[in-house]
Amino acid sequence: MKTTYLTALLIAALPALPALxxxxxxxxxxxxxxxxxxxxxxxxxxxxxxxxxxxxDGEELYQTLCAGCHMPDGSGAVGAxxxxxxxxxxxxxxxxxxxxxxxxxxxxxxxFGHFLSDAQVVAITDxxxxxxxxxxxxxxxxEGVAAVRxxxxxxxxxxxxx
Numbered sequence: 001m002k003t004t005y006l007t008a009l010l011i012a013a014l015p016a017l018p019a020l021x022x023x024x025x026x027x028x029x030x031x032x033x034x035x036x037x038x039x040x041x042x043x044x045x046x047x048x049x050x051x052x053x054x055x056x057d058g059e060e061l062y063q064t065l066c067a068g069c070h071m072p073d074g075s076g077a078v079g080a081x082x083x084x085x086x087x088x089x090x091x092x093x094x095x096x097x098x099x100x101x102x103x104x105x106x107x108x109x110x111x112f113g114h115f116l117s118d119a120q121v122v123a124i125t126d127x128x129x130x131x132x133x134x135x136x137x138x139x140x141x142x143e144g145v146a147a148v149r150x151x152x153x154x155x156x157x158x159x160x161x162x
Contacts, residue, residue: 056119058127065112066124074132081108087132095125095140100148118145 055061063072069083070076076085091097102121105111113121122145126138 054117056117056123058123058125059131061116061120061124062127062131066128069108074128074134083108086128087134089134092129092134093136095122095129095138096144096148098125098128099140099144103145103148104150113149118142121145 055064066086069081070086071083074085074087074089076087077083086092099121101109102116102124103111103113105113116124119142122140122142125140128134129136129138129140
């Protein structure tokens with residue numbers, strides 16, 4: 001009887017635990033590090049931040065935007081998702097494939113076309129075709145990038161929420 005009573009009491013108290021945990025937290029709010037605050041402010045600034053992202057070095061753009069998933073050497077990764085290897089990838093022999101994916105994204109690959117210029121997309125495709133152990137002859141061009149851009153670009157801020 002005593003066990004039944006204690007079990008019932010415990011089960012009845014479970015729904016109140018999250019509220020209790022939240023209301024008793026005396027932990028001070030942690031201030032973001034200066035560089036985190038600056039990055040957040042730039043990202044929240046929208047178009048003004050985008051206009052400042054003007055690098056056109058393909059390797060630098062790759063290391064900044066792509067290496068986090070595809071790895072710095074292009075070897076790919078498997079973990080929270082599956083990120084294909086770019087090194088030795090026969091799909092990259094022609095720039096059109098990579099150009100389309102960079103601009104529009106696909107599955108777990110986000111689209112970067114909303115803030116990369118045509119020249120930046122060409123720089124990245126040139127780098128991944130020539131570098132990362134591929135040795136392909138770069139064949140990307142501005143016209144090819146413009147051709148894969150959607151006529152009605154998706155609003156990145158609302159796409160997931162509609």
